[in-house]
Structure formats: structure tokens, C-alpha cells
Amino acid sequence: MEKFTVSKRHWLLLWGLQLGLAGGAAPVFSQAVLPYTPNLDQQQLEDQGLALTEDVVQLVRFQQYDLAFPRAKLATQLAPEQFQTWFILGTLYLQQEEVEPGITVLKKAEALAPEEAGIKFTLGNAYFQKGQYDQAVEVLLAGLAQRPDTPAALFDLGNAYLKLVKYPDAVTAYQKALKAEEQFWPALNNIGLIEYEQGKIDTALKRWQEVIKIDSEQPEPQLAIAVALYKQGKTEEGLRKAQDALNLDSRYGEIDFLVKNLWGEQLIADTKALFATPTMVEVLRTLPPPSDDL
Known part of the structure; x- marks a missing residue:
């Protein structure tokens, strides 16, 4: 790692940003700026919204949050029925340690796609940041029931158990993370x-x-x-x-x-x-x- 150290608290969030685009691939657009046209139908608007989420991920990788936030918010307006837009915005809030709005937005994403384990994993991380460790465990376990071999989520689960001083459970979660990714x-x-x-x-x-x-x-x-x-x-x-x-x-x-x-x-x-x-x-x-x- 290029003289760059990843904070342990951000492993799941970085993974989550990538996962947010995996659930539904958006068409690739060369520019983030919406072209002027009065005749865009709903599908075109949603496509533009999903495309914006790809721009957001790239901006976050370069820590350009001032540019990422307005694009992420616009994406939710263009594609309000697509979970990816809310998921990316919620994850972005958490990266900036704005936990309350992050949880609110992530719950919208979860309501749209309850089958998406990645949303539950990120919600679990949010509850952990808020100090609600029992809730973090509950949500993370629900996500792991859908996708059991996710190292970052198992790591967050271990961290929640650690804060609850449930050391055997924490070690078990960490060992599962290592088994999934040596x-x-x-x-x-x-x-x-x-x-x-x-x-x-x-x-x-x-x-x-x-x-x-x-x-x-x-x-x-x-x-x-x-x-x-x-x-x-x-x-x-x-x-x-x-x-x-x-x-x-x-x-x-x-x-x-x-x-x-x-x-x-x-x-x-x-x-x-x-x-x-x-x-x-x-x-x-x-x-x-x-x-x-x-």
C-alpha cells in the first residue's frame, strides 16, 4: 500500500461503495453534467441518476467530497426508486461521519432492496459508529445470513462484539473473516x-x-x-x-x-x-x- 494506510473503520465503507454499483449496472456516460433536453423520459432520468453514482465513487476515491455530495444527492432525485443511488449517498454520509443522515438514507435503500446484503452491512457499520452495538450485531447478522463469506462485514461484526465485551464471539467473527480472506x-x-x-x-x-x-x-x-x-x-x-x-x-x-x-x-x-x-x-x-x- 503506497505509504497509505486504510483506517480499519473504513474497510466496510470502501467495499460498500464498490458494491453499490454491482447490484445494477448503469449505462456509462462520458460526462456527469446532464444535457439540456425537455423530452427525457423516466428511464433516461434513472439511467442518468445511476450513471452519476459511478462518478461519485470515482470522486470519493480521490477524496473530492465537495463534488461527490451534490452529484449523489442529484442521483437520488433522478432515480428515487433505484436503491443504488440512496445506498451510495448513505455510504458517503458515513465516510464523512454524518451518521444520522446516513442511517436515514440507508433505510430508504433497504426498503427498496431488502434482499441486498450490502445495505445491511453498511447499516450495521452506521449503528456501530453511533455506539448502538446490539443493533449493529442484529443488522450485520441479517446481512451475513444472505452473504455469509464477506470479510469486511465479519470484521465489523467482530468489532461490535468486541465493544460488547463478548470476546469469544468477536474472535469467532474475526476468524471467519480470515477464513474468507487469508x-x-x-x-x-x-x-x-x-x-x-x-x-x-x-x-x-x-x-x-x-x-x-x-x-x-x-x-x-x-x-x-x-x-x-x-x-x-x-x-x-x-x-x-x-x-x-x-x-x-x-x-x-x-x-x-x-x-x-x-x-x-x-x-x-x-x-x-x-x-x-x-x-x-x-x-x-x-x-x-x-x-x-x-
């Missing part, structure tokens, strides 16, 4: 988070080392390894690896960001101890601000 490192990473909270530091360390074998550029497992090594008394190695991790992504130097990425109380406490050392205080002081590309 290289799905976020699931393996989060099993390590659970094991660390259970006092299984050596086992957690091995999990994170396995993640590094999958993707050596991911800062989160590198920082987790650094904390675990420091906790075990391997001070110099822990400090060195912590610096390397933060050089990859300075956001991981912020405790709030680690909490958002589901780091548990024990791991957070040990991270604070590492960050409080004179070496890390200086490192954190001189870290560059996070890149807009992260």
Missing part, C-alpha cells in the same frame, strides 16, 4: 487486541508479527508490537519500533485515535507509559501533522 490483516490485528486485554501478551505479539508479514507498512501492528516489547522490559527495541510506527502515520501518537481503533484499556495504559518516556515525549513533540492522504 490476507485480511485487520481481523488478525484485532484478535491480538483481545488477547492483550486477556493478559496473553506473548500470543498477541505473535498475532501482530503475523500482520507485519502480510503488510510491513501498517503502523498499527508495529506500534502494538512496540508497546508489548516495552511492557516485557525490552525497552530499547520497544522505543525504536514505536518511533518507526509513528513515522509511518503520526495519528497513532494520539490516544484518542487508538481508542477509536478499539485498543483496550490495558493496551492504552501501557501505551501511555511508553509515550511518557523522555525519548517518546520528544518524538511526539516533533512529529509532523498527519497527511491529508491518510
